[in-house]
Structures are given as structure tokens and as C-alpha cells.
Amino acid sequence: MIINHPLLGPRDSAEFVYLGAAELMNRPDPETASAEDWHGYAYLRDNPAGVHRELWFHEGGDRSILIVTRDTTTHEISAVELARKPRAQT
Amino acid sequence: MTQKNRLAGGQLDRDTTLSFTFDGKNYSGHLGDTLASALLANNVRLMGRSFKYHRPRGPLTAGSEEPNAIVELRSGARQEPNTRATTAELFDGLSAKSQNRWPSLAFDAMAINDRFSNFLTAGFYYKTFMWPAAFWEKLYEPIIRKAAGLGSLSMQADPDExxxxxxxxxxxxxxxxxxxxxxxxxxxxxxxxxxxxxxxxxxxxxxxxxxxxxxxxxxxxxxxxxxxxxxxxxxxxxxxxxxxxxxxxxxxxxxxxxxxxxxxxxxxxxxxxxxxxxxxxxxxxxxxxTERPIAFDNNDRPGIMLAASLRAYANRWAATPAQRVAIFTNNDDGHRTAQDLHAKGVKIAGVIDTRPDAPRALDYEVLQGAHVTDTKGRLGLTFVEVACADGSTRTIECGALGVSGGWNxxxxxxxxxxxxxxxxxxxxxxxxxxxxxxxxxxxxxxxxxxxxxxxxxxxxxxxxxxxGLKGRAPAVPDAKDSPVIQTPFWYVEGCSRAWLDQQNDVTVKDVKLSHQEGFRSVEHLKRYTTLGMATDQGKTSNMGGLAIMAELAGKPIPEVGTTIFRPPYTPTAIGTLAGRMRGKEFHPTRLTPSHYWAEERGAVFVEVGNWLRAQWFPLPGETHWRQSVDREVTATRASVGVCDCTTLGKIDVQGTDAATFLNKVYCNGFAKLAVGKTRYGLMLREDGVAMDDGTAARLAEDQFVVTTTTANAAKVYQHMEFVRQCLMPDADVQLISTTEAWAQYAVAGPNSRRLLQRIVDPDHDISNEGFPFMACGNITVCGGLRARLFRISFSGELAFEIAVPARYGDALMRKLMAEGEEYDVTPYGTEALGVMRIEKGHAAGNELNGTTTALNLGMGRMVSKAKDSIGSKLSERPGLNEAKALMQIGLRPVRADDKVTAGGHLMNATGPVDAAHDQGYVTSAAFSPTLGCMIGLGFLKDGGNRTGETLRLVSPVTDLTVEVEVVSAHFVDPEGERVRA
Incomplete structure (x- = not known):
């Protein structure tokens, strides 16, 4: 697969490590979350045949974590964005 | 040898004659030949034996789709089995051997299988070798394995790159x-x-x-x-x-x-x-x-091949399998073979065309609406039997038959x-x-x-x-543009065996049997009959099998479906896929900065992940590793020892939010850690299980240096990047791995400070007052070289870790050895390191094994309630906090000579020994030279309250039962006085 890195352009997926579903970014708020929220966050994942948002770590590159939107049935990648958006220049 | 069947023309370099051998006999060919074309030119049609029935076979094709002419090329370590003679380029000195025959290609003892073909039909193995079940492993499988397979391996390492x-x-x-x-x-x-x-x-x-x-x-x-x-x-x-x-x-x-x-x-x-x-x-x-054949009885004799392949041999390679050739076709393409061969002077014995309206020819006879029904010739074709349109039969003498059923x-x-x-x-x-x-x-x-x-x-x-080119297309070169019509004709009904898949010896009958026995889907047909398997993957046979299946099912072919194809298109050697990643090159080997020095000292190395680390340093006269390791431990505890710990992961954490960040990734607090201080940190996974441990040293208000275990260095870094980028995207914090940038050595033992004082520049005070336990700081050594010093201890002794830029690592180790002579400084390896950490009761990879929590490790109170950190919430789950949870303990054998083994389980002193009564398990064990007996670390139910109890340590796999006493995990200096000295 080729992942079109927003900063570095097209890169072979061999440079990346797969980290899991992008839902991992939605960590429950420790002040308000219920036990069910934590259970869902730690253990429950969708396994869609189709569009999936997922995290890829550019370990063999600039170490960015990318949010890749990929169709699990065709490997078509429809969007790639940085998990951590660059800060606005001040 | 003369090339008896060599024709005129062709794309050969006739000035270059190449000699080669096949089954030990010498032949000659030309540059541009394949092994198959050269053998045909030398009047050799028989090139192999079939897989199951050991039938004599010659090439069916002239390309990579070849099912039959499969040979062993070269000899010695370069011997390569199952190579297609039709694609192997001829070179001078090539040696090739036929396969799957004994004692020789012309007389093969296993051809007896052919006589029993009525028993060896599709599913023979499944039906015959079913019972008794006990016979399978001992009797049936070895027999089948011996009989199966085509070529043989040299059993030597591949010398090629x-x-x-x-x-x-x-x-x-x-x-x-x-x-x-x-x-x-x-x-x-x-x-x-x-x-x-x-x-x-x-x-x-x-x-x-x-x-x-x-x-x-x-x-x-x-x-x-x-x-x-x-x-x-x-x-x-x-x-x-x-x-x-x-x-x-x-x-x-x-x-x-x-x-x-x-x-x-x-x-x-x-x-x-x-x-x-x-x-x-x-x-x-x-x-x-790829051209497809027509199946008819005994259509597998050497000399019978695809018509267009016959034509390719004649036109490109100027070779023919015989001087008298017949053609069997259902389309016009077969006639082109007859024309081309006739033009080259080969005698056309007749063109048998299934179509009643087949075009006639002036130069040779065309039998319209006729079929080939059978063939003769034990080791090569001699006659074909033809059923003519008028019901009469003809016997045609020929040494080769070109068959064309159309193209796929x-x-x-x-x-x-x-x-x-x-x-x-x-x-x-x-x-x-x-x-x-x-x-x-x-x-x-x-x-x-x-x-x-x-x-x-x-x-x-x-x-x-x-x-995406626009505009006028350039003219297409002039060439023939006749429409190609293909009418299906798959097989001639017969009473003997008509071969569909010659590589796997699958006949029309086998397909019919498979259908009769209920294996009707294409995928089942393939697996039951083995149609389309092996090196050619059915390139010439799948279509025929499918067509017969459709006929039997009474459905059109597209409704029966087709198997689809996976990579690779043609067989690919495992060595090609491996490339240079063989043996030691399978993964990178990482050397520590002191590696060459350690090699000079005669160190024994051990692989730790990709790293090679010194395991121990044997001295002359030491004959057993325990002698070396015991000495290293004793000498370190008595005076001073040095160990390369560069392999521990080092992560530089910088930014105004660095402390906030560490508060999130470690379960214990870091916000209040003073500059110049180091703290032990435990990292949890989000599910509350311990992930890794290490230290974080605060070198500045906005800079920490974090260490990880050797094994988890990459994983912890990845985890920290996840927390930084995905969970704390607004925090001002940056990470970089500096594992390779710094050479780091543990200097441990009561004389460690004295040794370091000889190399640390005098303006840095490293006395106990000026640089107390857990202190850290940037210093200089050896007259100005920048370095980092940490007063941390894994061994339980007064100890430091000193780091210098990696390129000075070798020099620093040599300097430490030279300056330490006065104190009998002893280099120690990973074994002594392990013994000392077990003696001190420090957890390591064996204890942080992916199932243990902070509570199990005796660090339950470290999980701060005052802040949120990764894993803190889920570590509060009731299931992880049961009253009698496993707790880390120390173990000593009751009888000093008894052995303690890691992996053994703990049982009460009396009562049954079974899983239901399991009390815990041993994670680490070593001989302690300090205590003079073996000791262990482990996890025991309610372990915190069972000190002094006697248990049985059992290991059913090694038939071991030993009485052990539960003791504090801190075997050495439990009060921690030495580290603070």
C-alpha cells in the first residue's frame, strides 16, 4: 500500500506501523466517564467491511501519527491527515 | 551428437554451439535454444515422468505454462528441482536430470502405479488411508511422502545471492x-x-x-x-x-x-x-x-503437444519433435501449424479437424469432422487412431501430434x-x-x-x-486482421484415460468421479482431484476441467464459475523472496559501544532483541559460566563492577509541558520532581496492566531523560508518541529517541564513587552530599567531555550510570578499566546483572510479563489517585484488586542445595497438586553467590501476608518438587542502606 503523507508525500506502507482504530483518540474524560465508557474504549472495536478510520505511525520516517481512512475491502485510501495538527504560526 | 531434428532458419546463433548433458548423455545445441528445444532438436521427446502414475512425458508447451517437462538443473548446492525445460535457457556445460523416476527415465519401477490406476483415482488417498487412525503418522504418511513430489533438494545451503x-x-x-x-x-x-x-x-x-x-x-x-x-x-x-x-x-x-x-x-x-x-x-x-488442449485417450504421450508450441519450436527454435507430424484441431489456428511445418520440410501426416466444414489444403490431407480417439507408443508417439466423419477409423503414423483447442x-x-x-x-x-x-x-x-x-x-x-493522451492516434503498422472464431471442443469421449491436467495426472474420468461424489463446486473439484495445482497452476488444464464440470451439471460454464488466481504467476524461489535477509542478515545486528572492547576481553555474547550484549567475561581457568558470573557478582558487591547498559531505551522529553506529559504516561507523579533528581516510573497500559518501567531524570525544568527496558524501547517510544499526538495534541512537548546517541555504563559497588571521581572533572561534586541517591546532572569527564551522570542502582549497591556521546563509549570503557585497576574493577555481563537484580528484588521483563498489575508488583500505592494517567482508571477494576491477589515475593529453598526454577508453580505444603490449588508461580530464578543458594522471584496469592510460609515448588514437566520458603523479595540490603552510602 502507499500512504500519501500530508507532509512527505506518497510513502510505502512498510515505513509505517499500524496502531489501531482512530477511536483510540477518543479517550474517555476521567472526570465524567462511566465504567461502560472505559470498557468500550479499552476493549470494543468495530470491524467494518468498508470504510475504516485508523492510525498509522510513521516509525520509519518523521514519526507522525496519521489518521488514514481506508476501505478494508479494497485498501482504497480516501483521506490521510495528521493526528496532531500543526500549530498555527504565532 | 547430431541434431537430427534441427530445421532451417530460426532465431538461433548457429555459430555458437553449446554442449550440455541430460541424464548424463551429451548433446549439443545453439545459443538461443531452451533446454526443451535443444532436446527436441536432438530427437529426445521423453523428458520426465508424471507425478502419480509415472507415465512417460515430453513437453506439452514451449513456455512457462509447461506441466510435463520439469527437470532438475545443475548439480551440487546449485541443484534446482522442478525447473521447466521449456524456459531454461541453454548454456555451455548445462547439466540437467529427469525427475520422479527410478532407476531411469526409460524404465521407471514406479510406473507400476499406472497398472493400478483404477484404484488410484481422485480421492484415493482420502479414501484409502483413513483408518486405522494410528497408522497415519507411522505408516501412511511416510509412504506417501516418499512416493510424492517431483524433484529433490540438494539439502545444501544455496550458494547464490x-x-x-x-x-x-x-x-x-x-x-x-x-x-x-x-x-x-x-x-x-x-x-x-x-x-x-x-x-x-x-x-x-x-x-x-x-x-x-x-x-x-x-x-x-x-x-x-x-x-x-x-x-x-x-x-x-x-x-x-x-x-x-x-x-x-x-x-x-x-x-x-x-x-x-x-x-x-x-x-x-x-x-x-x-x-x-x-x-x-x-x-x-x-x-x-495460452493455448488449450483437447483431451482424448492417451493424449499424454511424448510427442503430443500444443499445436502453436509445435509451431514455435519450428519457427523460433528450428526444431521439431519428429519428421512426421499430425495435427488435431477445432479451429483455424491448428492449420497454421501444419502450413508452417510443411514449409520447413516436415512431413504432415494429416490434419484432423473436428469441424465438418474445416478448410482443405493442397499440400496435405485434412480429415474433416474427425477426432483422434487413441494413440500408441510406449516412450513416444508412434500412431494415432482417428474416427472419421463417415464412421470409419484410420491409423495415422506420426512421431508428433499438435493439438489445438483454442486460446485462453x-x-x-x-x-x-x-x-x-x-x-x-x-x-x-x-x-x-x-x-x-x-x-x-x-x-x-x-x-x-x-x-x-x-x-x-x-x-x-x-x-x-x-x-491520457489526446489528439490523433499514430498509424498502426500493417498486419493481418482476420477474425478469430473459437467453438468449444473440450474432449473426445473414450473408454481409456484422457488427461486433462498432465502435471497432476487428472483425467476426464477423475472430474466425472468428483462430480458423482458430490464435489461439484469449482473449488471442491480443484481440491479433490488436485486439478490445477502444482508448478503450472493449471494454466493449460483449468479450463477443460471447468467445461466438463459444466457439462455434467448441465449448466453454462459462466454459471459454474472459475477459480481465480493468486500471486505468484509462476513459481518463485523462496531465496528470491528472502533476498539478502538470510541467516544473520535476517535482522540487523546492533553492537554496543563497548562491543569491540568486550570482544578483546573474550566476552561471551547473547542476543537481546537485535542487540549483542556481553553475557559474561570468562577469565583464564574458568571452565563453567557459573564460575564467571559468580565472580562478577561477588567482585561488584565487594568493590566495583562496570556493565554496558546502552541498550536500555533512552527518550528525551522536552517542552514546557514535559512534566505534565510524564504525569500522563507514568502511573506515579512527576510534576513535583526537582531539577537534578531522578525517579523510578511505572507505565501502565490503558487496561491497567504494567507495560514497562524505567527512570525519568529531570535535567532541566523542561527536559527529562526517560529510560525504558531494552526489549520495549521501540514500543514505549511508539506509545509515548501516541499519547503525545493523539491524546495531548495541544501540549507543548517533543520526544526523540536518543538510545543510539549515548553510550551508558552502570558503575556499581562500594568503590564506584571512588572510581568515578578519577574521571569526573573536579568541578563536579559527586560526593554523597553533593550528589545523593537519585541525583542526576550534566557533567564533564576526562577534561571537558560532556557527560550525564545518574545515581541510580539496579544492583542494590552504591551505583551510578554514566553516559557519554556514543562515539566516546569505547574510550570511556577503556578509561574506566584503566582507572579502576586499583580497585580490581570487574566488567560484568547480563547474567551477573540479572543475578544482582534478583538478589535486590527488582522486577524485570519476567515480572512485567503482560499479565501483572502495579498491585501484583507490590507497587499498588504508586498509582497516583491525585491525577489521571494512562491505565489509572482501569487498574481500579475490582477484578484486578481482589483481596488475595497475586503479590511479588521472594523464595528460598528449604534445603540449601535444592534447585529453584522459573516457570515452576507454587502449591501449599500439603494438599493436592493441580491447577485448582495453584498458589502462584516463579518468574525468575538464579544462584545467588551472595546467599550461597538458589533464590527466586515469583507471584503468590496474598503473597504480602505469607512471609515465612513453606510451599512446594512443582514443575510437572521436569518432574521437580522442592520445598521453598516465602521470604522478602529484597534478599540483599532490604533497608536500602548501600544505595544511599
Whole structure:
């Protein structure tokens, strides 16, 4: 697969490590979350045949974590964005 | 030897004569020959024995689809089994052997199987070797294994090198026949970056095998002229001898280039083969088509081959299997073989055409509406039996028979991403269909366009389409454009055996039996009969099997469906896939900064992940590793020892939010850690289980240096980047791994400070007052070299870790040894390190084993309630906090000589020994020279309250039962006085 890195352009997926579903970014708020929220966050994942948002770590590159939107049935990648958006220049 | 069946013409270098051997006999051929063409020219038709029945077989084809002529090439370590004689290029000195026969090819004892063929039909093994079950492993499997398989392995390491490479292009063209060549010309002339790959050593595809003309010149000459023009274009890369084996995601193609298979010896420094990863923006598949046979009784005798292959041997290689040849066809293409062979002076004994209205010929007899019903000839064809249209029978004498049942487009690569071919009624064949790999276009015969003009035009059109070219298309070279009509004719009804898949010995009867026994889906048919398996993957046989299946089911072929294809297109050696990643090169070997020094000291090394670490340093006279390790431990505890701990992961954490960040990743608090201080930190996974531990040293308000265990260095870094980028995107914090940047040594023992004072520059106070336990700081050593000093201890002694830029690591180790002579400084390895940490009761990888929590590790109170950290919430789950949870404890044998083993389980002093009564388990064990007995660390239910209790340590696998006493895990200096000294 080729992942079109927003900063570095097209890169072979061999440079990346797969980290899991992008839902991992939605960590429950420790002040308000219920036990069910934590259970869902730690253990429950969708396994869609189709569009999936997922995290890829550019370990063999600039170490960015990318949010890749990929169709699990065709490997078509429809969007790639940085998990951590660059800060606005001040 | 004379080349008795060598004809005139051909694309051979007749001035270069090559000698070779087959089964020990000497033959000669010419440059440009394949092994098969040279053997045929030498009147050798018999080239192998079949897989199951050991039937005598000769080549069926002239290309990579070959099922029969499978031989062993070369000898010694370079012996290569299961190689197709039809694609093996001849070189001087080539030695080849036939396979699957004993004692010889002409007389094969296992041919007895052929007599028992009534028993050896489809499913024979499944039916026969079912019971008694106990016989399977001891009796049946060894027998079957001995009988099965074709070639044999040399059992020696492959002496050749293989490589991998990467290439990029705008347009990858697969196949250099008329479509591919004209496509490459069209694309190449626009300046686009083109790669043209072809599995053959001579580009041109069928043009080299035909007498058809293009633009008033022979097709082969047009091909050569086109290849020459392409070679002159700097933007076109020609890759002959290169098989594109797979179409992968996003325009990535795998291709195997055979660099030196056609040479007696690889040139120095050259690999045998290269596995290319080709990144193509667009791909044009011009893979051509494969002729399909017609099945009839005894259609497998040497001399019976596909008609177009017979023609290829005559036209390209100037060879014929016999001087008297017959043709059996259901289409016009078979007649072209008769014409071409007749023109070369080969006697045509007759053309048997299934069509009642078949075209007649002046030069030879055409039997219209006739069928071949049987053949004769034990080791090679002698006669064919023909049923004529009027019901009479004829016996025709011939040494070869060309069979043509029409052509199948080579759709293989279009299926590699699960595209399913569609049925074309006009061609009676499957053509590319469904969803092709993105960016792929198909042209020429691979698309079902069989005329030469059609191939040239579709190749050019497809290239223009792929590159998005507008405007007028250039003229297509003149070539024949006759429509190709294929009417299906699959097999002649008979009473003996008609072979469909010659490689796997599958007959028409086997397919019928499979249907009768209920194996009716295409996938079941394949697995029950083995149709389409092995090295040729059914390139010539799948279609016939499918057609018969459809007939039996009473359904049209497209409704029965087809199996699709997976990579690789042709067999690929494992060595090619491995490339240079063999043996020690399978993964990188990382050397520590003190490696060469340790080597000089005679260290014994151990692999720790990719690292090589010194395990112990034997001294002269030490004959057992325990002697060395015990000495290293004792000497360190008595005076001072040095150990390379560079392999521990080091992560530099910087930014105004660095402390906030560490508060999130460690379960214990870091916000209040003073600058110049170090703290132990425990990292949890979000589910509350311990992930890793280490230290974090605060070198500045906004800078920490974090250490990880050696094994988890990459994983912890990845986890920290996840927290930083995904969970704390607004925090001002940056991470970088500095593991390789710093050489770091543990200097441990009561004299460690004295030793360090000799190398640390005097303006840095490292006294106990100036640099107390857990202090850290930037210092200089040896007169100005920047360094970092940490007063931390894994051994339980007064100890420091000192780091210098990695390039000074070797020098620092030598300096420490020189300056430490006065204190008998002792280098110690990973074994002594392990013994000392067990004596001190420090957890390591054995304890942080992915199932244990902070509570289990005796660090439950470290999980701060005052802040949120990764894993803090879920570590509060009731299931992880039961009253009698496992707790880390120490163990000593009741009898000092008894052994303590890691992995053993703990049982109460009395009562049953079973899983239900399990009390815990031992994670680490070592002989403690300090205590003079073995000791262990482990986890015990309610372990915190059971000190002094006697338990049984059992290990049923090693039949061990030992009485052990539960003690504090801190065997040495439990009050921690030494580390603070």
C-alpha cells in the first residue's frame, strides 16, 4: 500500500506501523466517564467491511501519527491527515 | 551428437554451439535454444515422468505454462528441482536430470502405479488411508511422502545471492508481444517513463514464433527493430527475463528478474535473481494467451503437444519433435501449424479437424469432422487412431501430434485483487472482467483480441488511454486482421484415460468421479482431484476441467464459475523472496559501544532483541559460566563492577509541558520532581496492566531523560508518541529517541564513587552530599567531555550510570578499566546483572510479563489517585484488586542445595497438586553467590501476608518438587542502606 503523507508525500506502507482504530483518540474524560465508557474504549472495536478510520505511525520516517481512512475491502485510501495538527504560526 | 531434428532458419546463433548433458548423455545445441528445444532438436521427446502414475512425458508447451517437462538443473548446492525445460535457457556445460523416476527415465519401477490406476483415482488417498487412525503418522504418511513430489533438494545451503530493488514508472507494460511492444513504442515516444517487462529472454512474444508479417517484414524482425528503438529511448527501461509475479495494492507490482540463471556461473558480485518492487502509476497488461488442449485417450504421450508450441519450436527454435507430424484441431489456428511445418520440410501426416466444414489444403490431407480417439507408443508417439466423419477409423503414423483447442487469455494478474474474469461466448473463453487492480488496463490477446492487427492497435490505444493522451492516434503498422472464431471442443469421449491436467495426472474420468461424489463446486473439484495445482497452476488444464464440470451439471460454464488466481504467476524461489535477509542478515545486528572492547576481553555474547550484549567475561581457568558470573557478582558487591547498559531505551522529553506529559504516561507523579533528581516510573497500559518501567531524570525544568527496558524501547517510544499526538495534541512537548546517541555504563559497588571521581572533572561534586541517591546532572569527564551522570542502582549497591556521546563509549570503557585497576574493577555481563537484580528484588521483563498489575508488583500505592494517567482508571477494576491477589515475593529453598526454577508453580505444603490449588508461580530464578543458594522471584496469592510460609515448588514437566520458603523479595540490603552510602 502507499500512504500519501500530508507532509512527505506518497510513502510505502512498510515505513509505517499500524496502531489501531482512530477511536483510540477518543479517550474517555476521567472526570465524567462511566465504567461502560472505559470498557468500550479499552476493549470494543468495530470491524467494518468498508470504510475504516485508523492510525498509522510513521516509525520509519518523521514519526507522525496519521489518521488514514481506508476501505478494508479494497485498501482504497480516501483521506490521510495528521493526528496532531500543526500549530498555527504565532 | 547430431541434431537430427534441427530445421532451417530460426532465431538461433548457429555459430555458437553449446554442449550440455541430460541424464548424463551429451548433446549439443545453439545459443538461443531452451533446454526443451535443444532436446527436441536432438530427437529426445521423453523428458520426465508424471507425478502419480509415472507415465512417460515430453513437453506439452514451449513456455512457462509447461506441466510435463520439469527437470532438475545443475548439480551440487546449485541443484534446482522442478525447473521447466521449456524456459531454461541453454548454456555451455548445462547439466540437467529427469525427475520422479527410478532407476531411469526409460524404465521407471514406479510406473507400476499406472497398472493400478483404477484404484488410484481422485480421492484415493482420502479414501484409502483413513483408518486405522494410528497408522497415519507411522505408516501412511511416510509412504506417501516418499512416493510424492517431483524433484529433490540438494539439502545444501544455496550458494547464490539474491537481491531486492525498487523501481518507479509512469507506465508498466507486462508482456512484450505485439500489443506490449506497440504500447511501449507509443508511450515511449511521448517521453513517459516506461518499464517493459517480459518473462522471455527474447522480447517479441508470439511474433518470434510466427511467420506473420508486420509492415512488410517478418514479425520477428519487426519485434527486433522495435526493441532496438525502445532500447535507444532513455525513458524506456526494457526488462527481459523478468516475470511480473503479482499485482499488489496501489499500483505496486512484484517482479522477478533472472540475472544469471542463463549463465554457467553468476558474474562476480551479481545476484542470481532480483525481486523488484515496481511502483507504477498505470499498468498495461499484455500477457497474451495460452493455448488449450483437447483431451482424448492417451493424449499424454511424448510427442503430443500444443499445436502453436509445435509451431514455435519450428519457427523460433528450428526444431521439431519428429519428421512426421499430425495435427488435431477445432479451429483455424491448428492449420497454421501444419502450413508452417510443411514449409520447413516436415512431413504432415494429416490434419484432423473436428469441424465438418474445416478448410482443405493442397499440400496435405485434412480429415474433416474427425477426432483422434487413441494413440500408441510406449516412450513416444508412434500412431494415432482417428474416427472419421463417415464412421470409419484410420491409423495415422506420426512421431508428433499438435493439438489445438483454442486460446485462453492470460487473465491471471487481473485477478490478483479478486477481480473475476467474465465469459465471452464468441471466444468460448474467460476474458478480464469485474474489478481490475486500480490503474490496470488490458490489451491484446490477454483481452481476447487475437489478431495481430488487433493486438498492435489495442496496445497503442491502451497506452494512450493510460497516459491520457489526446489528439490523433499514430498509424498502426500493417498486419493481418482476420477474425478469430473459437467453438468449444473440450474432449473426445473414450473408454481409456484422457488427461486433462498432465502435471497432476487428472483425467476426464477423475472430474466425472468428483462430480458423482458430490464435489461439484469449482473449488471442491480443484481440491479433490488436485486439478490445477502444482508448478503450472493449471494454466493449460483449468479450463477443460471447468467445461466438463459444466457439462455434467448441465449448466453454462459462466454459471459454474472459475477459480481465480493468486500471486505468484509462476513459481518463485523462496531465496528470491528472502533476498539478502538470510541467516544473520535476517535482522540487523546492533553492537554496543563497548562491543569491540568486550570482544578483546573474550566476552561471551547473547542476543537481546537485535542487540549483542556481553553475557559474561570468562577469565583464564574458568571452565563453567557459573564460575564467571559468580565472580562478577561477588567482585561488584565487594568493590566495583562496570556493565554496558546502552541498550536500555533512552527518550528525551522536552517542552514546557514535559512534566505534565510524564504525569500522563507514568502511573506515579512527576510534576513535583526537582531539577537534578531522578525517579523510578511505572507505565501502565490503558487496561491497567504494567507495560514497562524505567527512570525519568529531570535535567532541566523542561527536559527529562526517560529510560525504558531494552526489549520495549521501540514500543514505549511508539506509545509515548501516541499519547503525545493523539491524546495531548495541544501540549507543548517533543520526544526523540536518543538510545543510539549515548553510550551508558552502570558503575556499581562500594568503590564506584571512588572510581568515578578519577574521571569526573573536579568541578563536579559527586560526593554523597553533593550528589545523593537519585541525583542526576550534566557533567564533564576526562577534561571537558560532556557527560550525564545518574545515581541510580539496579544492583542494590552504591551505583551510578554514566553516559557519554556514543562515539566516546569505547574510550570511556577503556578509561574506566584503566582507572579502576586499583580497585580490581570487574566488567560484568547480563547474567551477573540479572543475578544482582534478583538478589535486590527488582522486577524485570519476567515480572512485567503482560499479565501483572502495579498491585501484583507490590507497587499498588504508586498509582497516583491525585491525577489521571494512562491505565489509572482501569487498574481500579475490582477484578484486578481482589483481596488475595497475586503479590511479588521472594523464595528460598528449604534445603540449601535444592534447585529453584522459573516457570515452576507454587502449591501449599500439603494438599493436592493441580491447577485448582495453584498458589502462584516463579518468574525468575538464579544462584545467588551472595546467599550461597538458589533464590527466586515469583507471584503468590496474598503473597504480602505469607512471609515465612513453606510451599512446594512443582514443575510437572521436569518432574521437580522442592520445598521453598516465602521470604522478602529484597534478599540483599532490604533497608536500602548501600544505595544511599
Amino acid at each position: 539474491y537481491d531486492k530493488g525498487f523501481r518507479h514508472c509512469d507506465l508498466l507494460i507486462i508482456g512484450a508481444g505485439p500489443a506490449g511492444l506497440n504500447a511501449a513504442l507509443t508511450a515511449g515516444r511521448t517521453g513517459a517513463h516506461v518499464i517493459l517487462a517480459d518473462e522471455d529472454f527474447r522480447m517479441g512474444g508470439r511474433l518470434n514464433a510466427e511467420t506473420l508479417a508486420i509492415s512488410d517484414m517478418a514479425g520477428a524482425d519487426w519485434a527486433a527493430q522495435t526493441v532496438a528503438e525502445l532500447a535507444s529511448l532513455p525513458n524506456v527501461r526494457l526488462m527481459a527475463r523478468t516475470t511480473v509475479i503479482g499485482a499488489f495494492d496501489h499500483g505496486i507490482y512484484g517482479a522477478v528478474e533472472r540475472i544469471s540463471d542463463h549463465l554457467a556461473k553468476a558474474p562476480r558480485g551479481k545476484p542470481r535473481q532480483i525481486l523488484w518492487r515496481i511502483y507504477a502509476k498505470q499498468t498495461l497488461l499484455c500477457a497474451g494467451a 487469455p492470460n487473465v491471471h494478474l487481473t485477478c490478483h485483487q479478486r477481480g473475476r474474469p467474465t465469459w465471452d461466448d464468441d471466444l468460448a473463453a474467460f476474458v478480464p472482467g469485474g474489478t481490475l487492480p486500480p490503474g490496470m488496463v488490458v490489451a491484446g490477446a490477454a483481452q481476447g483480441i487475437f489478431s495481430t492487427h488487433g493486438a498492435l492497435k489495442s496496445g497503442a490505444d491502451a497506452a494512450r488511454k493510460a497516459l
